[in-house]
Amino acid sequence: MHPAISIIFFTTASGAGYGLLVLLAWGALVGHLGSQTGFGIASFVVAIGLVGAGLLSSLGHLGHPERAWRALTQWRSSWLSREGVMAILTFLPALAFAWSWVVAGEVSKLAAALTIVGALVTTVCTAMIYASLKPIRAWRNPWTVPVYLTLGFYTGALLAALLLHVYGLRGPFVTFLIAVVGLVATALKIGYWMFLDGGRSASTAETATGLGSIGKVKMLDPPHTESNYLLKEMGYRVARKHARKLRLFVLLVGFGLPILLSFLAVQGSDAVAIAGSLLAVASGGLGVVVERWLFFAEARHTVTLYYGSSTA
């Protein structure tokens, strides 16, 4: 699948935003949030900013952004619609939560709890947009939702650590969280890639054409000699060799390095903490962007079966 920048940014940014929101709300629920106004404002600006920017960027992907509101109407069947609805709905408790904490000075636990639910559900919806697509084996599998959730949480935690450090707060728990979630993410991604490499789509050139009874099916000619929307959108393929390298990059730069940096950060001075966690965010962010890029680039759509692939 074509890795569109807008979609990569949308899923990674909003994932991180929701991850951060969940952490903040969780902190509030377990009573860890005090009246750190600066930290509070900054955290919400970052979290809601990421969610909002992600959503806006997803609009950039549309042929008719001005009609985007229509996407809220089909929540009964469409995960994309649900995602839109949930994203908007989640703004309500999130803003209430922010108000209660930063302005009113009294954290609303109800708002916080609803924020957690909203953020998680929205992230699941985002993941389900992909996990529901039958023609794409790389997406429609049990790994997609956990990976989206985990990575959202993970990137959110990286951001949380940075914000804490910027505001002179220390959160060893967050560091611990980063490590745990990062390791879970590593495990999930390795598991996912093993799944991806270890099996084949049920659909083949033979089932796509129904000609399997004659024998193996090979493409002789595509319908058109030049490319087309379908091929540009669904025919994108990254070379195996590159994919290997990029996977390693994701594991090292996306997970390994940030975890390491996070540990270094909590142990250093304030400046070191800020620098370390900033680097961790940058490294983790880059890693997750590459992960998302790969998530698209490695995904093969069944339409390619009509264009010379033997499996999808």
Added chain:
Amino acid sequence: MTDLPTTGAKKLGLVIDLDICVGCHACAVNCKEWNDGGHSAPLTDLDPYGKDVSGVWFNRVHSFEAGDHECGRTVHFPRSCLHCETPDCVTVCPTGASYKREEDGIVLVNPDTCIGCKLCSWACPYGAREFDEADGVMKKCTLCIDRIYNETLDEIDRVPACVSTCPVSARHFGDLGDPESKVSKLVAERGGYDLMPEMGYKPVNRYLPPRTPKRQGAAALKPSEQVEAKGFLAWLDRMLSR
């Protein structure tokens, strides 16, 4: 709602005979011609005279070889929307622009409400959805809805453009929900099949498989005794009047 309609009895669709499709692309171009000025007008072409030409087409004709070397077969294979009974291209649509008609099962896109999110094209296993970049909306085979009910056309012309133009008559149009219809009978008789049944989309369109070749069993001719035994002079010595 992009919920699927409670399926009506009528399932309009195409039956494509791979035994006789010669891969001439007539259906594809005629489809383009009709629909370029039809309900989904235009089917935009980008860089039409340049290096990277591409366009919106509702029907594309592929060529495959099945089987090995000389013993295999070449099969020309037209591909368009199959108007599936339970297609996710409809249910994934966030706006309701993508819908399946209750009255005849035709799957369409409403160009006034489509936001161009492309999700339906990802959800279609068959590659039957075409994004028109210039219009910013998704387009697809309409089963020529502006022909099949068009009262300004003669009755006989109220069939999809691709069907009426196919020179070998490899394309048939009708109600696959009616077991008594010509197309249903054809499917039954010739073993018409679904593409990628494992997807569970239940395509309405069917493909008829290549037939098994005829007369491969004749034994070689025996030399005529007359020719052999008596030489051909004798053999030819018959009284043949004019």
Added chain:
Amino acid sequence: MSLLNPPDRIDFSAPTADEVKTTTCYMCACRCGIKVHLKGGDVRWIEGNKDHPVNKGVLCAKGSAGIMQHNSPARLKKPLLRTGERGTGEFREIEWDEALKIATGWLGDIRKTDPRKLAFFTGRDQSQALTGWWASAFGTPNYAAHGGFCSVNMAAAGLYSIGGSFWEFGEPDWEHTRYFIMFGVAEDHASNPIKIGLGKLKGRGAKFVSVNPVRTGYSAIADEWIGVRPGTDGMLVLALVHELLKADKIDAEYLVRYTNAPWLVIKAPGTASDGLFARDDKGRPLCWDKKSNEIGDALSVDVVPAIAGTYKLADGREAVPAFQLVAERYLDPAYAPDKAEAVTGVPADTIRRLAAEMAEVAFSETVTLDVPWTDWAGRRHEKMIGRPIAMHAMRGISAHANGFHTCRALHLLQTLLGTIDVPGGFRFKPPFPKPAPPAVKPAGKPGTLGPGQPMKGPPLGFTTGPEDLLVEADGTAGRIDKAYSWEAPVAAHGLMHLVIRNAWAGDPYTIDTLFMYMANMSWNSAMNVPETMAMLTDKDASGAYKIPHIIYSDAYASEMVSYADLVLPDTTYLERWDCISLLDRPISDADGPADAIRQPIVKPNRDVRPFQDVVLELGARLGLPGMVNEDGSPKYPGGYSDYLVRHERAPGIGPLAGWRGADGTGQGAGAVNPNQLERYIENGCFWHHELTPDQRYFKHANAGYLAFAKSVGFVGSTDPIILQLYVEPLQKFRLAAQGHGPIQPPDRLRARVEKFFDPLPIWYPPFEHLDAEGYPVSALTQRPMAMYHSWGSQNAWLRQIHGANRLYVGRRLAERDGIADDDWVWIESRLGKVKAQVRLMDGVNADTVWTWNAIGKRSGAWGLAADAPESERGFLLNHLIGDVLADGSPNADPVTGQAAWYDLRVKISKADGPPKSEPHFPTLKRPPQSPEPAGVLRHGARFKGRA
């Protein structure tokens, strides 16, 4: 709810047009009937005309893309006069009056001095009746259309054998055949009828065999694909003949009735009459009558002719029935299936089985129609009985140097099986059959031509012996293309592919003006393109072009336009009158003659004129006979449409056969009808005369049909047309080569003429295959169904289907040479090399590679971007095909001069470097004031109707 999700505004019944006009498609030469739907003056939609005899409502891909052809940005806009060097494409626009003055000046000078100095050659148009007549009136024999490089050997083989031919002169009996064998056809001119027919035939459960080195298109749907080695079909067919003869599975009765099988052939080796038919003093052929046991009149109804034996003629010479020669030759083990396997690569068992299948169908599955008919002798037959085996062939046979004989072999096989014009067999399309060969002789013998004089007859015809050749006393060719010379004695259509070389070389003489119409001769219809381009621009010592003037009419910015001095821009097919005439290449089917017109559907938006109007105007300006009145005024001031109605070739016979006579009731013949064109338009722009059921088969011997054919001028008499197993005219040329008669070939050609003018079919390896060491693979082209030669690439829709071409290579062959899918390779022939990208496939003969024809384009032509895929990844095999062989003799069929495109032998090897085809020639300039083509095309937007 509807606010959130408003219903789709579908206009279920949007009207398709403000106005619908009928005309005839010309996206190819199949000429289907179309209905053009106009909305707001623009073409909204073109559909097939259901009433039309050719296409019955269907349209092919090309026909469906007519809108894009009509609106092509490559359309020429105004007459052009060359300003730069030839071949660079530098022109200035001029007014029509200036253009016509220039042309009249050049042509007038020629006509006043030596009319032969005009060479007028036209492509695949359908105005040959007009252009040939014009050339005759001008006085030049140097006229031909594309037939010479297309399939003249096949046309000639048919016309000399059965008085008809494959090509457009006949068709399989789609309704009744049970066994259909197709030889070397990818698309053919009858593009839609063949497809309609194949659909029917397979639906009926008839068997379809395709003999073709490549398994695509029609071959893909065949029940059996015979992947024959290129150029070897003749051997395959003669092996089938061998098997059938050996098993006595031939229709002897049919042979006796309808063929020259019983005609006695003189056996007098060394004499001038050897191999000729024994004839009585009235010239009637003789036979041995077994009833009276004496020599009889072979054309008499009452004889019981022998088809074997040796008989003494009255003068004591020996003679044998023609059939005996057939049997003797093909029963020989040299034609046994095992021998054929070695040549063709088709397993002997397969050949034996095919023969057996054919015998089974022919002799145990006869088709009987309950239609009484009367034969030429007045005998009534209660039924029409046929052997339902049909054959069809095209360029897979004709584009080889042995195509004439291979095609003869096919007709022999058909005739032995008794399948010519019988139910289930091959059927003639009127005006065919004609006497084999037709009685027209080519005009233009040296000495009969002169300044200011018209020729005494048409430039093209059928020679029947050395006396008909157009040669000087010393054997020098009389025509610039050397048609009807000893190089190509039976060149029935002329040899367009040799014009440029001969004109450049001044061999046999120099010319002044090359006037061409609708032929892209500097590109896809040239053999050896690079050299052809060089010849077109070559200059003599004085700096003058060796071909002094080139006038060219095209409708689009083709490669050839850049090589003209004066360009006469034509209209598109929706902008003019045209005529698809019985005098030319009609659209008849086997059930009856038909012709058609094109009418102007839209007005040109450019300063262009229909070429036919221009030709008539030039004729009038030059004062050519038939084109001016006594007072010198133009005879057809109304242009071509005026001519179509008022011109008569013979009394009562004009370009159009329908609605003749003052009252419009004449069908086929009759006086001029001033309202004829209106009647055509009322009828959908075509005329089709349905033969009565009793006239539809056995046309060569059917009294009813022959009477009709005579009444409308198709044939000169109601005599039966005898199918020629043994073709005597060939023997006449051969005798001359053996030293008999006053007109003999030059010594260098004696052996060749003697060998190849065999009156019975022979097989010999194509010349290019003989010294092909180092070039082990045959390279072919195929017509893509969705493209018409070079025209298609300017079409925004069609070029998406074929924007570039690959070299198709068999997987086994590729493996051997270490070539993988998508690799780039050099294709090398003895002439040079071309770089192309590979596509691997299974369904191709093991020793063959192929590509689509005419997809490769020269950069800058056809209104395309300079880096369009057509020139970046497209390529032409033509660069590798020699117009002459290594020894300088034509790369052509020695009988007819037909260009041997498919004899090409190559080797392939992996290529490095950028992924780009080679060779590349300098980018051509667009004609002046050409618009930049649009970046986005949304033609249909203007028609969008929403409820």
